[in-house]
Structure formats: structure tokens, C-alpha cells
Amino acid sequence: MNHFEIRRSVERGTMRNAWLDVRFSFSFDDYVDPRRMRFGPLLALNEDRVQPGTGFAMHPHRDLEIVMLPRIGAVEHRDSEGREMLVHPGELQWMRAGHGIRHRQWNISSHEVDHHFQIWFAPSVTGQEPTVERRSYLAPTAGAWRTLVSPQSQDAALDIGVDVILALGHVTPGQPLEIPARITGGLYLHVMQGQVEVQGADIDRVLLESGDAMVFFDGVPQLHLQALASAELLRFDTPAVDPETGLSDSPTFHTNI
Known part of the structure; x- marks a missing residue:
């Protein structure tokens, strides 16, 4: 797992x-x-x-x-x-x-x-x-991601010379949002506003509200995001992260948004 x-958010x-x-x-x-x-x-x-x-x-x-x-x-x-x-x-x-x-x-x-x-x-x-x-940038449509920062060429994203992908997501009731699985690499998912339920393999329903975050350090399962109230999220895809130090030592990573 x-x-x-x-x-x-309160933390x-x-x-x-x-x-x-x-x-x-x-x-x-x-x-x-x-x-x-x-x-x-x-x-x-x-x-x-x-x-x-x-x-x-x-x-x-x-x-x-x-x-x-x-x-x-x-x-x-x-x-x-x-x-x-x-x-x-x-x-x-x-x-x-x-x-x-x-x-x-x-x-x-x-x-x-x-x-x-x-x-x-x-x-x-x-x-x-x-x-x-x-x-x-164009705001993402409901149920989609808009890549804002990336070393890869997608969504006319800005390359800031850092091994990270930053995307903005929008999810509404009836328009779920997906995060594909990755074998390795970190994920920092932050709820800017709204309420979402997150489900995935071996993960029961997790309710995230404004200011909450869900963090994966190395490897991400397929995630399904369902809105309880219209929500916007920030998503950071990174190399694998050490849970104790917060540091990455992986030189590169690959992902698809």
C-alpha cells in the first residue's frame, strides 16, 4: 500500500x-x-x-x-x-x-x-x-486538470526549470476528477476551496475540505475525486520524497495529467 x-487545514x-x-x-x-x-x-x-x-x-x-x-x-x-x-x-x-x-x-x-x-x-x-x-491561463473545466507549471510541453505550461508539475483541478457534483496511478514519485494534493471525497485502491473514502491536503511520498494509486461541493485543487507531482526529511533524491520522474 x-x-x-x-x-x-487546522494543522x-x-x-x-x-x-x-x-x-x-x-x-x-x-x-x-x-x-x-x-x-x-x-x-x-x-x-x-x-x-x-x-x-x-x-x-x-x-x-x-x-x-x-x-x-x-x-x-x-x-x-x-x-x-x-x-x-x-x-x-x-x-x-x-x-x-x-x-x-x-x-x-x-x-x-x-x-x-x-x-x-x-x-x-x-x-x-x-x-x-x-x-x-x-485557461481555467480547467469541471472534471479536468489544467497544467500550469511543467518541464514537459502540455497545456502551454510554464517551465520554471524545476522537476515538478503543478496543476489546477476543478471538480463539481456529477463531474468527478481522476488522478492516474504512478509507480514512483510524490503527490501533494491541496484543496483550495470546496469539499471532495477521495477514493483509491486500499483507501477508504477520505473527506477533504478547504485547506486540507493529501500527501503520497513514493507511488500513487489511481485516485477518484468526487465533489460534495464544487471544489478547486492544487496538485503537485514531484520525485519521490523521504517522509522524514521531505527531501527528494530522484533526478527525474514521469507522469501524465
Whole structure:
């Protein structure tokens, strides 16, 4: 049987202040959980809510591949290399921090809370030239996946130079969603919103709600996802992951979405 864990939303780290409300799936900043330092190349999966007219002031990053997905509200980006852009829902932003970049991320709305996901990956190569790119994507239809990031050519996905596939899934009552089996490799399945039941070989029905995750470390059975309420999910396919350290040592992996 494939080794897996259920990680509940209430177990995530939290941080709140006057302008920011964050949920951390992995150790981040002052929140440290030795059991959840990373998942292979995935270093951070933060769900941020930023109050109007506030945000992250200019700050540095180095040797990270950062993907930001707005959910509600536009996010303004400005960086030390003179780039300025607004990133809206239905778009993603990729920032390669490389040998060093400073940026500001701001909610320019006067009334709307900015809700976005901030995802950090470990780079395959360090010290590269920093770059920032904004890209639109088509939302997945009910019962389907849309690949957003991949080293393979599918769904016009973005190749960020990391051995990971990131896909967005949409499941509704009557339109189930499937995850094919893989002999090896890890899976991190995060429910952005909604309720789903997951079934698979040797797996009884598992109910996942907003903020919950289901994690397979090495090998994934065929999974069937049935919505109790319309749901959207983030899916990360990675090389095999050590359950104790969160590290991967597999150089490559193969999957189909």
C-alpha cells in the first residue's frame, strides 16, 4: 500500500496582523514544524489575505522559483530591476530570484481584500539571472486538470526549470476528477476551496475540505475525486520524497495529467 498522510487545514501554521492573514503548509518565517519543512522541491505553499492598500514592502529574495496565483483581487508587483505589473485572477506570476532581486507586492485596491497563493520551489540551478513573467491561463473545466507549471510541453505550461508539475483541478457534483496511478514519485494534493471525497485502491473514502491536503511520498494509486461541493485543487507531482526529511533524491520522474 502506498504511504500517505492527511494534513488538515487546522494543522497549518498561521500568522495574523493588522494587514495580513496567512496560512502556512510548510515551515516559514517564525512558524517552524520539523515534520513539514518541505515536500521535495516544494518549499512553501502560503495562502495570503492582504488588506486593501497594504502589502509586502520592498524585500529581497535569492535562489528561489516563486509562483503566485491570485484568487481575488489584483496584485501589484514592482522590483529592483524596474519591472511593474498587475497580476489578476486567471493569471500567474513566476519570479526567478536567481542571484538576487528585491520586490514589492501590494494590494492596490481601496476596498477589496487580496487573496492569493504564494508557492516557493527550490531551484535546480542557483545563481541564475533574475526574471519575472506574468502569464494567463485557461481555467480547467469541471472534471479536468489544467497544467500550469511543467518541464514537459502540455497545456502551454510554464517551465520554471524545476522537476515538478503543478496543476489546477476543478471538480463539481456529477463531474468527478481522476488522478492516474504512478509507480514512483510524490503527490501533494491541496484543496483550495470546496469539499471532495477521495477514493483509491486500499483507501477508504477520505473527506477533504478547504485547506486540507493529501500527501503520497513514493507511488500513487489511481485516485477518484468526487465533489460534495464544487471544489478547486492544487496538485503537485514531484520525485519521490523521504517522509522524514521531505527531501527528494530522484533526478527525474514521469507522469501524465
